[in-house]
Amino acid sequence: MTIDDATTDGERWLVIDGRRWRRTDPALPDDVQAALRSHLGRGRGAVRAAKAAKDPRAEAAARRRVDLAKHGLGERGPRWWDEPEDDRIARANAAIRELDALG
Structure with a gap:
């Protein structure tokens, strides 16, 4: 099942x-996006700190942590527009649970 065929490349991709x-x-609720972005930011900060400390x-x-957050947001992994919305939201919530368990 795919998301509405009216979804355009502009809605799927950002070019920088x-x-x-x-x-x-x-499709992800605002609170789910916020939680994942918070984890993403902390992960990115931890990558910078680890690189500075030369701690592989x-x-x-x-x-x-970054990868889990990006998968939860749908920015990595299966293309979100190719999956049912309920599956995508479940994956995002599972990512939050796993990230919360990491501390």
Whole structure:
């Protein structure tokens, strides 16, 4: 099942400096998006700190946090427009639970 065929490439992709980035799944509730973006920001900060400290283990853990958040937002992994909305929201909530468990 795919999301409405009226969804355009402009609604699916964001182009910055000629590079195409997948947009966040628009079906995700605002609170879910906010929680995932919070985790994403913390993950990105942890990547910077780990790189500065030259700590490859911490960097890998931080990159995992970023990856989980990006998957939850629909910006990585299966294309959100190709999946049922309920599955996408369930994946986002599962990502939040996993990220919350990481601390």
